[in-house]
Amino acid sequence: MKKETISQSAFFNARAVVALVICGTAACSILTGSLLAFFHPEAPVNGSQRTLSFAERVAYQRAIEEVYWRHRIWPKENAQPKPLLDSIMSQEQLENKVADYLRNSQAIEDYYYRPITPEQLQAEMERMAQHTKQPEVLHELFAALGNDPFVIAECLARPVLTERLVADLSAQDKTGRFESARMKGLRSMSMSATFENTTYTLPEISDSCTDDTWTATSTSGAPSAREAHTAVWTGAEMIIWGGITQRTGGRYHPSTDTWMATSTTNAPSGRQFHTAVWTGIEMIVWGGQNGANFFNTGGKYNPSSDTWAATSTSNAPSGRYFHRTVWTGSEMIVWGGNDNSSDFNTGGRYNPSTNSWVATSTANAPDRRQLHSAVWTGNEMIVWGGTDGGDLNTGGRYNPATDSWMPTSTTNAPAGREFHTAVWTGNRMIVWGGFGGLNNLNTGGRYNPATNSWTTTNISNAPSAREAQTAVWTGNEMIVWGGVDFSTYFNTGGRYNPDTNSWRATSTADAPAARSLHTAVWTGGEMIVWGGNISNTGGRYCAQSSPPPTPTPTATHTPTPTPTATHTPTPTATATATATPTPTASPTPTPTPTPCMGRCTPTPRPHPNPVPRP
Numbered sequence: 144m145k146k147e148t149i150s151q152s153a154f155f156n157a158r159a160v161v162a163l164v165i166c167g168t169a170a171c172s173i174l175t176g177s178l179l180a181f182f183h184p185e186a187p188v189n190g191s192q193r194t195l196s197f198a199e200r201v202a203y204q205r206a207i208e209e210v211y212w213r214h215r216i217w218p219k220e221n222a223q224p225k226p227l228l229d230s231i232m233s234q235e236q237l238e239n240k241v242a243d244y245l246r247n248s249q250a251i252e253d254y255y256y257r258p259i260t261p262e263q264l265q266a267e268m269e270r271m272a273q274h275t276k277q278p279e280v281l282h283e284l285f286a287a288l289g290n291d292p293f294v295i296a297e298c299l300a301r302p303v304l305t306e307r308l309v310a311d312l313s314a315q316d317k318t319g320r321f322e323s324a325r326m327k328g329l330r331s332m333s334m335s336a337t338f339e340n341t342t343y344t345l346p347e348i349s350d351s352c353t354d355d356t357w358t359a360t361s362t363s364g365a366p367s368a369r370e371a372h373t374a375v376w377t378g379a380e381m382i383i384w385g386g387i388t389q390r391t392g393g394r395y396h397p398s399t400d401t402w403m404a405t406s407t408t409n410a411p412s413g414r415q416f417h418t419a420v421w422t423g424i425e426m427i428v429w430g431g432q433n434g435a436n437f438f439n440t441g442g443k444y445n446p447s448s449d450t451w452a453a454t455s456t457s458n459a460p461s462g463r464y465f466h467r468t469v470w471t472g473s474e475m476i477v478w479g480g481n482d483n484s485s486d487f488n489t490g491g492r493y494n495p496s497t498n499s500w501v502a503t504s505t506a507n508a509p510d511r512r513q514l515h516s517a518v519w520t521g522n523e524m525i526v527w528g529g530t531d532g533g534d535l536n537t538g539g540r541y542n543p544a545t546d547s548w549m550p551t552s553t554t555n556a557p558a559g560r561e562f563h564t565a566v567w568t569g570n571r572m573i574v575w576g577g578f579g580g581l582n583n584l585n586t587g588g589r590y591n592p593a594t595n596s597w598t599t600t601n602i603s604n605a606p607s608a609r610e611a612q613t614a615v616w617t618g619n620e621m622i623v624w625g626g627v628d629f630s631t632y633f634n635t636g637g638r639y640n641p642d643t644n645s646w647r648a649t650s651t652a653d654a655p656a657a658r659s660l661h662t663a664v665w666t667g668g669e670m671i672v673w674g675g676n677i678s679n680t681g682g683r684y685c686a687q688s689s690p691p692p693t694p695t696p697t698a699t700h701t702p703t704p705t706p707t708a709t710h711t712p713t714p715t716a717t718a719t720a721t722a723t724p725t726p727t728a729s730p731t732p733t734p735t736p737t738p739c740m741g742r743c744t745p746t747p748r749p750h751p752n753p754v755p756r757p
Contacts, residue, residue, distance in 0.1 A: 179287040186369040193403035195297055200241045201234075203298040206287040208232060212398050214280060216378035217423040220472025220521060231424060240449075244302040247309045251385035254312060259304065265343055267300040268292070271399045272346035276669055276683050279400035279613065280379065281348050290315055292343035303401045310364040352669060352685030357653040360673060360681040364402040368679040373419035374662035375426050381664050381671050382426050382446060386495035388413040388433050394446055395673070397666060397683060409451040418477070422495060429454060429493070430463050437482040443495055458500040460491040467517035469524045471543060476524050478503060478541070481513040486531050488512070506549040509539035516565035518572050520592060525572050527551060527565065527590070533580045534559035540592060555597040557588040564614035565623050568641060571606060573621050575600060575639070576609055580633065583608040583628045589641055604646040606637040613663035615670050617686050622670050624649060624684070625658050632657035632676065638686065655682040 206702075209228055217225040252258045275281045288294045352358070372386025384392030384405060390413040392405035417431025417438070429441030439462040441454040460466075466480025466487070478490030488511035490503040515529025515538075527538030536559040538551035563577025563584075575587030585608040587600035606612075612626030612633070624636030634657040636649040661675025673681030 145284070146529065163602065167721065188297070191411045194291060195294070197238075197241065200298060201237050203288055203294060204237050204241050207284060207299065207471070208237065210283045211289050211379040212447065213283075214379040215423065216376070216421065218470065219470040221410075221423060222472075225423070228447070231445070236450075240302075244305050247305045248301060251305065251312070252307050259301065259308075261343065262457035263304060264296040264300045267304045267342075268295060269346045271300070271303070271401075272348045273396055274358075274361070274400035275349055276352055276400065276685075277396075277398035277666070278348045278351055284398065285345070285348075290345060291644070292345045295345070296343050299399075304397060304401075306403050307364040307401070310402075352683070352687070354685055354687040355650045356685050357650060358683045358685075359653070359655070360395060360683060361402060362680060364393075364404070365390060365395075365679045366391055366402070366404070366674075368674070368677045370660035370677055372662060372673050372674055373417060373428060374664050375419050375421040376664035376666060376671075377421055377426075377446060380446065381666075381673070382421075382444065383662060384419065384426070384428055384444070385411075385414050385417055385431065385672060386674065387415045387677075391413075392444075395671070396682075397669065397671065405444060405446075406449045406451060409442070410444075411440055411451070411453070414438055416464040417441075418466060418468040420468055420475050422470060422475075425495065427454065427470075427493070427495060429468065429475070430460075430466055430480065432464040437464060451613050454493060454495075457501060458487055458491070458502065459493070460500070460502070461487070463487060464505060465513035466490075467515060467526065469517050469519035471519060471524075474543065476503065476519075476541070476543060478517065478524070478526055479512050479515055479529065484512040486513050497548065503541060503543075504546045504548065507539075507550070507666070508541075509537055509548070509550070510535065514561035516563060516574060518565050518567035520567055520572075521594065524594065525551065525567075525590070527572070527574060528557075528560050528563055528577070530559075530561040534561055536560070551590060551592075552595045552597060555588070555599065556590075556743045557586055557597070557599070558584065560584055562610035563587075564612055564623060566614050566616040568616055568621075570640060573600065573641060575614065575621070575623060576606075576612055576626065578610040583610050585609070600639065600641075601644045601646065604637070604648065605639075606635055606646070606648070607633070609633055611659040612636070613661060613672060615665035617665055617670075619660075620686065622649065622665075622684070622686060624663060624670070625661055625675065627659040632659060634658070649684060653682070654684075655680055716749050 153713050157275070169680060169721050186395045194493035212228045212231065271281060284299060285295055288298060366383060367389070369386035369389050372383050372389065374381055374383045379396065381395045382392060382405065383395070390407060390410050394403045394405060395401070400757055411428060412433065414431035414433045417428050419426055419428045425443045431438050439456055439459045439566045443452045443454060444450070460477055462484065463480030463482050466477055468475055468477050473494065473496070475493040475495070476490060477493070479489050488505060488508045491500045492503060493500050509526060509530055512529035512531045512535055513619060515526050515535070517524055522542065522544070524541045524543070527540060529535050534555055536556045539548045540551060541548050557574060558579045560579035563574055565572055565574045570591065570593070572590040572592070573587060574590070577584055585602055589598045589600060590596070591598070606623060607628065609626035609628045611621050614623045619640065619642070621639045621641070622636060623639070626633050634654045635651060637646045638649060639646050655672060656678070658675035658678060661672050663672045664668055668685065668687065669684060670684040671681060672684070
């Protein structure tokens with residue numbers, strides 16, 4: 144990208160606020176509502192001073208949200224057109240986002256007795272450009288802000304830098320002085336700070352990643368360390384939530400290598416070993432366990448508005464964990480699991496549009512089980528493996544249109560197992576690894592539902608035997624990574640090509656530390672792994688084996704409000720194709736050392752794994 148500079152004699156400091164002026168005379172302007180006022184620049188000092196009004200900031204924020212919304216994956220199974228951003232995110236919510244980062248920026252200045260400087264904002268823009276792993280998205284963000292370094296500094300870099308500083312200060316604040324500063328209202332007067340001859344430079348954006356390489360994810364502002372959490376990929380960010388009693392989460396944007404916390408207002412209670420799906424608009428989390436509590440509750444999280452709404456419990460399946468879920472395009476299907484007293488072969492279909500549940504049929508359903516795998520094929524959910532006291536190599540295909548089951552063949556099926564992983568390739572399900580009998584496995588199989596038949600996966604050059612690894616489908620390869628084999632944790636993995644039935648190892652150079660109970664998502668060019676083994680670290684693994692997904696267009700591109708200033712956000716082009724994400728199974732976790740984890744069998748079978756078996 145060509146570098147551009149802009150020099151100004153004054154720099155706008157976002158300690159300015161929403162004004163609510165209430166006067167008794169006709170000469171006064173009455174500004175109603177908490178977020179309907181404008182910032183008023185002071186008289187320039189030694190030259191012109193550039194500022195942004197509140198309305199301009201809101202318009203630029205909307206331009207940013209349009210980019211993210213365009214990239215959010217809309218399931219191909221959903222026949223409804225992708226809705227407009229306006230139906231997902233209100234004007235009030237946009238204004239609240241702007242007000243929040245201005246308020247936090249003001250609190251940081253009050254705490255440090257100095258504002259965030261232009262040098263800090265320039266450094267933040269440079270960091271984004273150097274560390275981006277979605278350069279195409281960052282290019283779009285810059286373009287949506289007119290490729291104007293001043294606007295990018297104020298409306299993209301400032302919110303990100305402020306969020307990170309707030310997270311750090313909140314963790315360090317022992318006196319409560321910073322939190323007290325955050326609770327203050329936005330000042331009603333202009334507080335522009337002057338920085339003479341400030342020059343912003345539009346940084347060059349790094350190219351795409353190099354195949355078979357790792358880059359660490361930022362830990363600045365990352366959620367607290369955890370395991371047994373969930374993660375989904377939206378097309379624009381990875382959202383992680385929960386894990387080991389946590390009810391917090393975070394949104395990781397690889398385009399800017401930044402984290403933002405998810406709201407805890409109305410979030411579900413803390414839990415672990417729950418499941419999560421991405422609907423195209425929301426992340427739905429459901430079930431899980433916390434101590435002696437097994438949940439049949441959940442929540443719908445909207446990243447555009449950073450809000451939660453509870454899922455109904457009317458007709459919901461009974462509380463459980465170690466179940467599996469898939470997203471069909473219009474419903475979330477839950478099946479199987481355990482509540483430490485019994486395994487289940489029951490489930491339910493949840494419709495977020497109506498906030499209602501319908502039970503899945505048990506006629507011809509597979510035997511009850513937990514720690515199985517599940518994938519969505521486009522018209523069926525296939526469940527396979529797991530344990531009911533013994534490791535299973537059976538499964539079933541559930542058709543929600545007919546509410547009916549049919550069994551999967553056992554001829555040439557892999558040996559029974561649990562804690563394995565499974566992915567859907569578009570025409571086959573691949574299962575691999577896990578624990579079976581008394582050993583961990585490095586074997587697997589490819590199941591073709593069209594012929595109801597199995598083919599064995601090659602073990603030549605396959606990763607070493609393990610369980611509780613993660614797996615993603617790239618479009619032409621399955622990548623497995625991490626996991627545990629008895630007392631050994633791994634930071635190794637492999638890439639399996641089903642067309643050639645061959646494996647190649649993933650690099651360990653700069654890979655994250657060995658772990659299990661982590662999560663992994665596929666972004667279209669990278670696998671992002673995060674957390675596990677009570678860690679808040681992660682890594683981005685570049686696998687240039689398939690092109691990144693094309694942004695999903697909305698039915699009609701929603702025009703971006705035009706700010707009143709000269710520097711108007713540049714409209715971005717509407718994408719021409721629909722992203723076609725390939726569903727992958729949720730990672731299959733290894734239980735933590737909690738008494739009676741999983742199920743309480745009268746005679747537990749022996750297993751030398753350091754993590755107690757269910």
